[in-house]
Amino acid sequence: MIKSVFSLVLVIISSHSKKADAAVGSGDAVAEFEALCKIVRLAAEAVTLPSPADTNWPALAKIANINMTVADKEWKQIFLKAGDRKACHDVPPQELKPNADWQEKWPLFKVAVEVVDKVDQYVYVKEMELEKLDDHQQTYLRPLIIPIAKAAVALTHKLAKDIVGGDKLTALEAAATLLDAVYGEHPKTANVKFAKIFVAKPTSNGREAAFEFGTDKNKVRSVSGTLACICYKDNFAGQTQVCKHEQDTTHNWTDASATMTAAHIDAILALCGKQSTETLTSETIRDALQGIRSKITTKANDGYIGPFISACSGTAAAGTCVKTSGYKDAADSKWQAILWVGPLLILQQKVAIREKRNKEADQINSQLNVELAKEIATRYVVKHTQAPVAPTMQQRKKEVNQHTAGCHLKNKTAEECPESHCNYDSENKKCKPKPGTETPAAEAEEENQEEKNGKKGRCTQHGTNQQACEKESNCKWDGKECKDSRFLVNNKIGSEYGRFCCLIEF
Numbered sequence: 160m161i162k163s164v165f166s167l168v169l170v171i172i173s174s175h176s177k178k179a180d181a182a183v184g185s186g187d188a189v190a191e192f193e194a195l196c197k198i199v200r201l202a203a204e205a206v207t208l209p210s211p212a213d214t215n216w217p218a219l220a221k222i223a224n225i226n227m228t229v230a231d232k233e234w235k236q237i238f239l240k241a242g243d244r245k246a247c248h249d250v251p252p253q254e255l256k257p258n259a260d261w262q263e264k265w266p267l268f269k270v271a272v273e274v275v276d277k278v279d280q281y282v283y284v285k286e287m288e289l290e291k292l293d294d295h296q297q298t299y300l301r302p303l304i305i306p307i308a309k310a311a312v313a314l315t316h317k318l319a320k321d322i323v324g325g326d327k328l329t330a331l332e333a334a335a336t337l338l339d340a341v342y343g344e345h346p347k348t349a350n351v352k353f354a355k356i357f358v359a360k361p362t363s364n365g366r367e368a369a370f371e372f373g374t375d376k377n378k379v380r381s382v383s384g385t386l387a388c389i390c391y392k393d394n395f396a397g398q399t400q401v402c403k404h405e406q407d408t409t410h411n412w413t414d415a416s417a418t419m420t421a422a423h424i425d426a427i428l429a430l431c432g433k434q435s436t437e438t439l440t441s442e443t444i445r446d447a448l449q450g451i452r453s454k455i456t457t458k459a460n461d462g463y464i465g466p467f468i469s470a471c472s473g474t475a476a477a478g479t480c481v482k483t484s485g486y487k488d489a490a491d492s493k494w495q496a497i498l499w500v501g502p503l504l505i506l507q508q509k510v511a512i513r514e515k516r517n518k519e520a521d522q523i524n525s526q527l528n529v530e531l532a533k534e535i536a537t538r539y540v541v542k543h544t545q546a547p548v549a550p551t552m553q554q555r556k557k558e559v560n561q562h563t564a565g566c567h568l569k570n571k572t573a574e575e576c577p578e579s580h581c582n583y584d585s586e587n588k589k590c591k592p593k594p595g596t597e598t599p600a601a602e603a604e605e606e607n608q609e610e611k612n613g614k615k616g617r618c619t620q621h622g623t624n625q626q627a628c629e630k631e632s633n634c635k636w637d638g639k640e641c642k643d644s645r646f647l648v649n650n651k652i653g654s655e656y657g658r659f660c661c662l663i664e665f
Contacts (some may be wrong), residue, residue, distance in 0.1 A: 462486025
């Protein structure tokens with residue numbers, strides 16, 4: 160079955176090749192005609208282009224504003240002019256030795272600094288209540304927000320660079336390029352002009368000489384000229400309706416006398432159909448050009464578009480075509496050198512980068528909104544965060560005693576006495592701090608503990624003997640009895656510290 164189908168294909172190809180080699184027939188240039196007509200239909204007076212990339216990302220500005228709102232004063236001061244708390248530098252000061260990165264980000268940061276004091280004008284900042292953050296909360300928030308801001312700016316760097324001017328392309332420029340390609344001029348006139356679609360108007364005996372792409376004499380320089388060469392026959396020995404069965408059979412171009420008129424060319428262009436009203440895309444231009452290039456055949460060293468047997472004279476025995484010299488060995492450069500092809504390739508590149516940047520800008524905008532949501536979420540992480548409160552006196556005493564008090568509170572045997580920071584007094588049978596580790600708080604606590612256990616401390620044993628009390632170190636006469644002065648000081652510190660803690664707002 161497969162062999163049968165393959166054999167049938169070979170027969171069809173063989174019969175077509177023989178027919179082409181024998182003579183040009185009616186409809187032999189339909190494929191070339193339809194390919195060229197795709198460009199003709201694109202060449203309208205008004206062209207609609209895809210929108211350029213929108214890089215005015217609202218989310219990025221919000222991220223920068225939030226970041227700057229909680230930034231420290233020193234960072235904000237960089238952007239402000241000396242002696243003016245509100246006016247910002249339009250460009251980075253030279254003393255900062257700004258690099259390209261500074262130059263790029265400065266406008267974003269500048270605006271962010273300017274809105275710091277305008278909370279009421281920016282709902283998202285006001286709703287976050289950033290102005291209510293205390294210094295501690297702002298300090299806590301900065302390392303959470305800064306990486307998000309950096310990530311947001313990094314996202315914008317992923318946008319493809321526009322090195323061909325795609326975003327600057329206007330609809331008028333695109334229309335002009337297409338009209339020039341088809342008619343050799345813009346705006347389009349009522350009738351085509353021979354001097355525009357060819358380099359110069361072909362003379363009476365110039366038909367065959369004109370049927371070549373080039374930049375001199377009367378060679379082809381437009382799509383209209385290409386169609387004229389392919390579709391119109393020689394008067395004496397040509398084939399009618401080569402491009403379209405709807406062609407007028409009386410329209411000829413004879414090498415002996417140039418009877419073809421502008422009206423004849425307008426008639427063949429009209430058979431292409433109405434101009435497109437759809438948005439111009441890079442794919443549309445690319446497909447149209449590739450369709451035309453795929454129809455170019457080679458013989459010897461040259462390329463031909465249109466039915467070719469031996470020449471482009473317009474006779475059925477020779478061919479109706481346009482020649483591009485040297486195409487076989489330099490196809491790319493010869494294709495790009497065709498006067499109407501080169502500008503269309505550039506137009507396709509501009510529209511393509513415009514589409515690419517447009518798509519990427521939308522994706523970046525979506526990602527920036529995610530980063531903005533993250534940044535807003537960090538605000539609520541610290542919403543109830545307060546400045547760290549210093550420990551109470553009781554906690555402080557406990558922390559102090561963790562090291563030394565463990566030696567004397569409960570350890571009564573050598574086994575219970577911690578060797579790391581205590582020594583066991585076997586004579587008095589108690590555990591004591593190693594020399595150099597004692598603290599007033601610990602010693603005072605020891606005295607206090609001994610008193611609770613019914614033992615008299617060094618100070619309390621003096622009772623009402625004021626003279627003996629004042630001679631004892633760390634003892635103080637309080638007017639009635641002898642007290643441990645270290646314990647009195649610690650109590651006073653605790654009282655003052657507690658009063659200070661009461662001033663902290665919870």
